[in-house]
Amino acid sequence: xxxxxxxxxxxxxxxxxxxxxxxxxxxxxxxxxxxxxxxxxxxxxxxxxxxxxxxxxxxxxxxxxxxxxxxxxxxxxxxxxxxxxxxxxxxxxxxxxxxxxxxxxxxxxxxxxxxxxxxxxxxxxxxxxxxxxxxxxxxxxxxxxxxxxxxxxxxxxxxxxxxxxxxxxxxxxxxxxxxxxxxxxxxxxxxxxxxxxxxxxxxxxxxxxxxxx
Numbered sequence: 001x002x003x004x005x006x007x008x009x010x011x012x013x014x015x016x017x018x019x020x021x022x023x024x025x026x027x028x029x030x031x032x033x034x035x036x037x038x039x040x041x042x043x044x045x046x047x048x049x050x051x052x053x054x055x056x057x058x059x060x061x062x063x064x065x066x067x068x069x070x071x072x073x074x075x076x077x078x079x080x081x082x083x084x085x086x087x088x089x090x091x092x093x094x095x096x097x098x099x100x101x102x103x104x105x106x107x108x109x110x111x112x113x114x115x116x117x118x119x120x121x122x123x124x125x126x127x128x129x130x131x132x133x134x135x136x137x138x139x140x141x142x143x144x145x146x147x148x149x150x151x152x153x154x155x156x157x158x159x160x161x162x163x164x165x166x167x168x169x170x171x172x173x174x175x176x177x178x179x180x181x182x183x184x185x186x187x188x189x190x191x192x193x194x195x196x197x198x199x200x201x202x203x204x205x206x207x208x209x210x211x212x213x
Contacts, residue, residue: 070194083184083208088114090180090204091148095120099147104134108156108182120147127155133162135169142174149174152182154190161190171200179203187212 059079067077080086087110095101095118103111104127115122123146125137138149149170153162162181171179181193183205197205 072198076198082210083182083206084110086206087111087180087182088117090178090206091115091120092118094147094178096147098145100143100145101147102138102141102149102177104138104150104152104155106155106157107150107152108184111150111152121145127158127160129158130160133160133166135166138170139173142170142177144176146174146177148178148180150180150182151193152184153193154183154185154188156185159189162193163191164193164196167193167196167200167203171202175202177202181205184208184211 060074062079063077064074066072066079067074078086080089087108091101091111091114095115097119100121100123101115101118102123102125103115105124106127112122123141125134125141127134133151133153142149151162151167151170154160167179167181179197179200179202181197181203183190183193184207186192186207188211194205197203
């Protein structure tokens with residue numbers, strides 16, 4: 001797994017320490033930083049890790065670690081390339097032309113893009129800033145064509161939150177729809193919705209390492 005690969009790589013770095021480098025510039029591009037360095041490139045230090053660099057690491061070790069942290073079975077955990085990737089996978093798994101995705105709005109900017117990419121129709125339901133999750137309004141828009149309902153809590157960009165009781169009512173009222181619960185900002189407020197999601201047969205929950213300080 002990726003954790004194991006990192007641990008294994010320590011021996012290579014100890015045996016082939018990095019040469020002295022001088023950082024001469026740092027340029028930010030979104031969340032990625034490019035370092036421009038002066039000095040001898042550390043290719044020798046990477047020689048022992050070449051095989052690992054040429055393959056995608058297995059997420060099994062990470063999934064097992066996350067499972068232990070949250071009291072989940074390993075098969076309940078799927079590591080993705082960020083929560084964005086998890087959102088796309090969840091939406092793409094059920095959304096398609098002729099299907100609908102109910103989206104309380106405003107919402108995380110990537111959700112409308114993923115719904116469009118899947119060819120589904122987006123059904124927006126107003127969610128005023130500071131107001132409760134619009135359960136009744138969402139229930140009015142759920143029908144046979146509903147493939148998924150998006151639940152972002154705390155909401156990005158408003159910070160408003162959903163509740164476990166709302167999820168339970170929604171899951172019962174829309175058994176044929178997937179509830180996609182995005183809790184990327186769970187550490188910043190609101191109710192932990194994981195226990196409720198685990199009870200529901202038609203819900204998935206996404207968390208992120210990038211927001212947890």
